[in-house]
Amino acid sequence: KNKGCRCGTMRLKARDKLYHPDCFMCDDCGINLKQRGYFFIEDSLYCETHAKARVQPPEGYDVVAVYPNSKVELV
Template structure:
């Protein structure tokens, strides 16, 4: 076997070689950049050519809803306004609590309102 591991720079001997991010790794060397958990045989995310486990990705890179402060799931639709992210169900009129997602709204006293409730 030829080549060197992208992390430890040691040669490959008997055993498996993991290929990810256009590099070759020992399975024990392919780790999450933050928590150092093993990523071999797991799904992972990439930012700036660095791998991250799903939990670390969500915690550090997924947007948080400005209303409920929860992480917005990568599969979930959300909206943004003034650089803030919101679950569609959390961006609501301060008076009637109906969703304002995709609708016209007004701002009053730092709150969002339906035009009828300003």
């Protein structure tokens, strides 16, 4: 699982974890999330497609992507 990495000098910070830009990817499909929305579910990082596949909304409701904490900082 991608719990942050130390494989490069430039890093991205998301949810207080550091990621090398090339390692900032979906835990399921491996797509790079640097220029896309990203989602944390139980400390794992996912693209929107795989995050929605893991979330089961209550009956009668749809999953809606909301990006309140989607800021990625270079550190």
